[in-house]
Amino acid sequence: MGVAGKQNTSRLNAKGAGATMMDIKLNANRESGITFDPSSVPSKKFAKTRRALSSSAPPTVAFIGFFLVWEALVRLIGLNALTLPAPSSVLSELFGHLSFYLPHAWTTLYEAIGGFLLGSVLALTGGIIMAHSRLIERSLLPLAVLANVTPISAIAPLLMIWFGFGALPKVLIAAIVTFFPMLVNSITGFRSVDANNYEYMKSLHASKMEIFLKLRLPNSLPYLFSAARTCVSLSVMGAVVGEWSGSTEGLGNLVMLSSNNMQMNQVFASILLLALMGIILTNLVRLVERRVLSWHSSEQSKG
């Protein structure tokens, strides 16, 4: 899955964690005690904040810089607001009419999350079945590939015809875009268990179910989270594509309507909300991942 760009940060994180362990060991040695009391190491807390700052500072600076340059360009060149509104006017549009935007954002959010969850559940079920049967995998995976290579924007109008203009077709589209990456990664995760560990389970006479629950499932988690990080933002895209094909509400609907009316402030305010939604959802997945995969040495490096 194409999240290679994140590899660098994760490697930095991993290094950071290593440093803490070293700190702990050094400090423990210094106090010549085997037991380690965290409160006796005042620098640890600061180190953590310092690390958090040093890892979040560069992107923050880049973001602020980006918007400042944008703002300056619009003002200096005197760009028409119909072409490109200044960030300040987009923000004032957004915060001045929050009660107008939030219900739309909510619609898109639940379409996306609903689709993400539906697609994930279906993909996991399919993954379990296909990981256990090469025959079923060989027969059904090509169908999934076919669904994956067909442009979703081409399928969307069809779903509108079948299921109307409500939330259902959007949820379905979000589910379709989520399904394939989750399916492929779950199959890989369930299958790629360490041969030694598998044999060890065999030597204990573990049942297929036990091997699945105790070995395959935990083994697949890094793969599943890697796919989930990609899919959760894909599902927002799916919801938006769905809304374009026919809807009465949602941020995608808003983008389409306001761009038809050349209301650029509204277009950009909606885009901003969509971007925020993507960032928040991806980070939410990452947060859960970090908790669940504390054992995994490079939580995010497997892309």
Next chain:
Amino acid sequence: MSVILVESLSKRFSRKGQWTEALRNINLELDSGTFVSLIGPSGCGKSTLLRIIGGLETADAGKVSIGGMTPLEAQASKVFGFVPQAPALFPWRTIIENMQLPQEVNRKGGAAYESNREDETELLRAVGLGDFTNAYPKELSGGMQQRVGIARAFASGAPILLMDEPFSALDEITREKISHQLMSIWEKHQKTVVFVTHNIREAVFLSDKVVVMSSRPGRITEIVDINLPHPRTKMEENDPIFHDYVHQIRALLQERWD
């Protein structure tokens, strides 16, 4: 009393249409509570023999009886504690959780040996890992991980331990140290151990019986009883009898090397 009985066992493998005889006419009788090593060059089928005894592979002909049971039946009632070549620790489980894995699976079958279970923490202490109960495997070196595997086998309560070259990936010094630890645990618990190795000194040091095998086809050339006193951990570094055994087995292996 013999607990493992192997009678005229043979096994063939097919690779690219060519048949290799992995094992030919193996007969073996192993007593309960003894430490037995299978030694031989690579390809002599020693690991295959171990895996057939443990029910991980099936033979083409012949019979294996584990106290009257077939290997699979024995496996189902959790007679075996397996120590594979690589440590086989689950990375998402802490050391102590890995130690408890054998109790968590196949619960019905293991009931008979549940009462024989040993204290995990104590065994971890015996292999020098008392401070690592809540660590994750990745925090341990290869040698330490392998020691967990050995401690786990002894803790599980299984009466027969099958060890498939557990030290082969370790450096010489670590290897010596761990085999001493293995010996001292074994001297305390006296389980039946079948130990596959290609290290002669290790085999002599650990075993009551060394089964010497040769390859193509894999067969038993000699069974050497090692009459060295216990505790072996106290044995002198240059004990002459120890060296005699080492020379004898080396000669037996060299004889058939070509």
